[in-house]
């Protein structure tokens with residue numbers, strides 16, 4: 001991959017262009033190191049590397065750790081630079097309606113106008129690496145989180161909406177130890193149209209899944225249970241319900257005796273083993289597919305990368321077309 005280029009003259013006037021240009025050089029270095037790391041992974045049968053796999057130390061651990069931290073670093077720097085660069089000659093703008101609406105619904109005890117000062121800024125001040133306002137795709141809720149470095153701790157499945165670099169290299173050159181002023185100036189430089197676009201991606205994926213999900217969720221659950229049937233020989237054909245779905249069964253990992261009704265859906269299974277799939281099963285499958293869809297649309301964030309944006313938009317259009325044909 002190649003490093004992306006940005007016009008740092010489009011920052012809020014309080015922020016030093018030179019500081020961001022120097023910051024970009026660090027990002028460029030992370031891209032180079034990520035490319036080197038991924039090149040090492042190009043041969044999965046490297047005998048030396050295979051032998052090195054150990055929890056103690058070794059090349060395998062080094063490469064896996066580098067892959068995670070450098071991927072996070074490159075991705076988060078790009079998201080950060082994109083969301084603090086305003087359109088040329090643009091004045092500071094207010095938060096957009098979709099982001100504001102999300103804040104109001106997800107943080108009902110905080111006024112939307114206080115969200116920066118009461119939630120984002122203190123989290124960013126406490127963070128040693130990153131502050132990320134994101135959408136938790138596993139639990140379907142908005143969250144404001146921090147990372148102390150490129151490793152984490154990080155919330156798995158968080159789709160980034162607004163990213164702030166809070167490491168010392170991001171502000172010390174201009175602000176010394178005055179992180180608070182740095183964050184106040186960052187607030188004036190947020191490109192809220194980019195933030196709206198990212199929230200829009202979440203809405204688009206949710207809407208797509210809302211309309212398309214029932215059949216897909218049923219297919220997903222049917223395949224899942226078919227695998228269980230193949231693996232464990234249960235249930236038999238007669239116990240399929242009238243929708244053609246097998247009864248909800250699963251392997252209880254705590255029961256080494258073998259198969260038992262899945263405790264999560266046990267209430268739907270009759271004594272004779274027959275029963276039907278529960279709403280909880282469908283909802284769980286639906287949520288997982290929704291999360292996957294949101295991740296799929298990640299590349300739409302890259303508004304500065306026409307090629308990536310074009311590919312993503314084309315993919316979405318093709319997916320819609322397929323769904324229309326199936327209706």
Ligand SMILES: [Fe+2]
Nearest residue numbers: 165167169170
């Ligand atoms: Fe940084």
